[in-house]
Amino acid sequence: xxxxxxxxxxxxxxxxxxxxxxxxxxxxxxxxxxxxxxxxxxxxxxxxxxxxxxxxxxxxxxxxxxxxxxxxxxxxxxxxxxxxxxxxxxxxxxxxxxxxxxxxxxxxxxxxxxxxxxxxxxxxxxxxxxxxxxxxxxxxxxxxxxxxxxxxxxxxxxxxxxxxxxxxxxxxxxxxxxxxxxxxxxxxxxxxxxxxxxxxxxxxxxxxxxxxxxxxxxxxxxxxxxxxxxxxxxxxxxxxxxxxxxxxxxxxxxxxxxxxxxxxxxxxxxxxxxxxxxxxxxxxxxxxxxxxxxxxxxxxxxxxxxxxxxxxxxxxxxxxxxxxxxxxxxxxxxxxxxxxxxxxxxxxxxxxxxxxxxxxxxxxxxxxxxxxxxxxxxxxxxxxxxxxxxxxxxxxxxxxxxxxxxxxxxxxxxxxxxxxxxxxxxxxxxxxxxxxxxxx
Numbered sequence: 001x002x003x004x005x006x007x008x009x010x011x012x013x014x015x016x017x018x019x020x021x022x023x024x025x026x027x028x029x030x031x032x033x034x035x036x037x038x039x040x041x042x043x044x045x046x047x048x049x050x051x052x053x054x055x056x057x058x059x060x061x062x063x064x065x066x067x068x069x070x071x072x073x074x075x076x077x078x079x080x081x082x083x084x085x086x087x088x089x090x091x092x093x094x095x096x097x098x099x100x101x102x103x104x105x106x107x108x109x110x111x112x113x114x115x116x117x118x119x120x121x122x123x124x125x126x127x128x129x130x131x132x133x134x135x136x137x138x139x140x141x142x143x144x145x146x147x148x149x150x151x152x153x154x155x156x157x158x159x160x161x162x163x164x165x166x167x168x169x170x171x172x173x174x175x176x177x178x179x180x181x182x183x184x185x186x187x188x189x190x191x192x193x194x195x196x197x198x199x200x201x202x203x204x205x206x207x208x209x210x211x212x213x214x215x216x217x218x219x220x221x222x223x224x225x226x227x228x229x230x231x232x233x234x235x236x237x238x239x240x241x242x243x244x245x246x247x248x249x250x251x252x253x254x255x256x257x258x259x260x261x262x263x264x265x266x267x268x269x270x271x272x273x274x275x276x277x278x279x280x281x282x283x284x285x286x287x288x289x290x291x292x293x294x295x296x297x298x299x300x301x302x303x304x305x306x307x308x309x310x311x312x313x314x315x316x317x318x319x320x321x322x323x324x325x326x327x328x329x330x331x332x333x334x335x336x337x338x339x340x341x342x343x344x345x346x347x348x349x350x351x352x353x354x355x356x357x358x359x360x361x362x363x364x365x366x367x368x369x370x371x372x373x374x375x376x377x378x379x380x381x382x383x384x385x386x387x388x389x390x391x392x393x394x395x396x397x398x399x400x401x402x403x404x405x406x407x408x409x410x411x412x413x414x415x416x417x418x419x420x421x422x423x424x425x426x427x428x429x430x431x432x433x434x435x436x437x438x439x440x
Contacts, residue, residue, distance in 0.1 A: 036384075037380055037384075038142075038376075038377045038378070038379070038380030038381035038382075038383075038384055039139045039142060039377065039381060040377070041373055041374075041376050041377030041380060042135060042138075042139045042374060042377030042378060042381060043136070043139055043377075044373065044377075045370050045371075045372075045373030045374035045376075045377055046131075046132055046135040046136065046370075046374050046377075048366075048370045048373070049367065049370035049371060049373075049374055050128060050132045052363070052366045052367050052370055053124075053128050053367065054125070054128075055363070056359065056363040056367065057121060057124055057125070059355075059358070059359070059363065060355070060359070061117055061121050063351075063355045064113060064114075064117040065114075065117070067113060067346060067351070068110045068113050068114050068117075070339060070342055070343065070346075071106050071107075071109055071110040071113075072106075072110055073335070073339045074106060074224060074228065074336070074339050074340055074343070075103050075106045075107060075110070077332055077335040077336050077339065078099045078102065078103055078106075078227070078228070078231060078336070079099065079103060080332050081099065081231050081235060081332050081336070082096050082099055084235060084238065084325075084328060084329045084332060085325060086238050086239055086242040086322065086325045086326055086329055087242045087245075087246050087322060087325070089238045089241055089242055090238070091231070091234050091235070091238065092234065095230060095231060095234050098227055098230070099227065099231065102223060102224060102227050105220050105223070105224075106220070106224065109217070109220060131181075131185075134178065135178065135374070138171070138174065138175060138178060138381075139377075139381070141171055142171055142175070142381050142385055169389060171385065172382055172385050172386055172389070175378055175381055175382045175385070176382060178378060179375060179378040179379065179382070182371060182374055182375050182378065183375065185371065186368065186371045186372070186375065189364070189367050189368065189371065190364075190368060193359070193360050193364035193367075193368075196356040196357075196359055196360045196364075197356075197360045199353075199356055200353050200356050200357050200360070221343050221344070221346060224340065224343055225340055225341075225343060225344070226278065228336045228337075228340040229274050229278045229340075230278070231336060232273065232274065232333045232336050232337055233272060233274050233278070235329050235332060235333045236270050236271075236272045236273075236333060237272075238329060239269075239270045239326055239329050239330065240269045240270055240272075242322070242325075242326070243267050243269050243270070243326075244269065245258070246258050246262075246322075247262060247267050247300070247317040247318050247322070248266045248267055248317065249262075250262065250263070260310060260311050260312055260319055261302075261311040261312040261313070262302070262312060262316065262317045262318070263302075263312070263315050263316070263317075264300065264302075264315040264316055264317055265300075265317075266317070267297060267300045267317045267318070268286055268287060268288045268296060269286070269287055269288070270287065270288060270290075270293055270330065271283035271284070271287035271288060271289045271290070272287075273290075273337060290330055290333055290334035290337065291334070293326075293327075293330045294327045294330060297318070297323060297326060297327075298323070300316055300317040300318055301316050301317075301318055301319070301320055301323045302314045302315060302316020302317070302318070302319060303316070303320075304319050304320060
């Protein structure tokens with residue numbers, strides 16, 4: 001027998017004189033407990049982590065969709081402004097041409113943002129779905145391996161342990177790989193949250209975060225704001241021209257184009273929210289605002305006779321048809337005045353800054369907490385399976401063929417191991433006959 005074989009034999013004999021096989025069976029369930037706790041932590045952690053990732057992703061997608069919807073609303077109402085007509089009065093042709101050019105830029109920006117949002121969302125969902133499936137499969141395999149190994153150990157089938165030993169080492173290696181992946185993922189999420197916090201303090205810095213939820217181009221935003229103000233001013237001009245030229249004028253019956261038997265007190269004009277330099281201006285006392293114009297003008301609407309003439313047969317300054325045209329112009333002006341100012345928050349990055357601030361304060365802490373739970377579960381699973389593997393190896397490789405030789409050198413080995421005589425005698429009584437092999 002070689003020197004290495006003798007050393008191995010002495011070590012095995014020392015262990016099995018001091019630690020009987022029954023102790024191995026007794027210790028295996030305690031090692032299995034590590035695996036079971038690790039599987040529970042892994043299952044709970046990955047489920048919560050996956051849900052929190054989808055929650056965060058949904059929040060970012062909703063913010064992106066809000067930007068896209070704002071751009072589309074402006075585009076829609078700018079296009080609707082081109083169709084406004086009050087008593088055959090329309091927007092100037094040059095204003096309509098500018099609206100067409102601006103709509104092209106806004107539609108391009110909205111389509112690009114939508115495409116990037118869908119692409120990034122789909123990629124992130126796919127990656128985290130694969131990670132979740134890997135974790136669930138790993139937890140199930142580890143738990144199954146530990147259960148079967150414990151079963152075969154309890155029923156004294158050491159030959160089956162070899163299969164689980166090789167499978168176990170392979171799964172332990174895969175578990176450590178997953179643990180490394182999640183450590184990298186944990187660092188990436190932590191770094192991203194820190195970078196978002198720094199970006200909030202310096203929002204105009206060019207970083208990779210600009211691709212997540214970019215600020216709208218300043219040139220396009222300024223052009224949209226200016227053009228919206230121009231369109232609103234032109235619509236107000238169309239409305240007030242119709243009021244002063246037709247509604248508040250008392251033409252003779254011979255003026256067929258302007259006469260429809262209007263009478264009564266004069267209608268108040270619509271307030272112009274901007275001056276000639278497109279700066280904000282307050283409304284005059286005699287003017288009506290976008291919010292109450294439709295209610296005030298309703299009092300100046302006459303009833304029209306059933307005949308084809310369309311003349312007023314009651315006191316009023318406008319017919320129901322003209323009233324609807326005026327209200328349509330006011331609604332478009334109000335919509336542009338309502339949806340255009342939010343573009344300022346996209347231009348100066350306030351919108352993106354608020355989004356990142358909410359992510360760092362509300363979404364990052366749960367993500368980091370659940371990642372730590374997953375990592376703890378992976379570590380416990382690996383430790384538990386490794387301990388089980390060590391015990392299986394010891395049990396599967398307990399002395400058999402060399403038992404007779406062990407008896408011959410039992411006294412020196414007992415002295416070397418430092419075991420008590422009572423314990424060794426009990427062990428020897430239980431192993432009077434070798435299980436297999438021949439005497440050497």
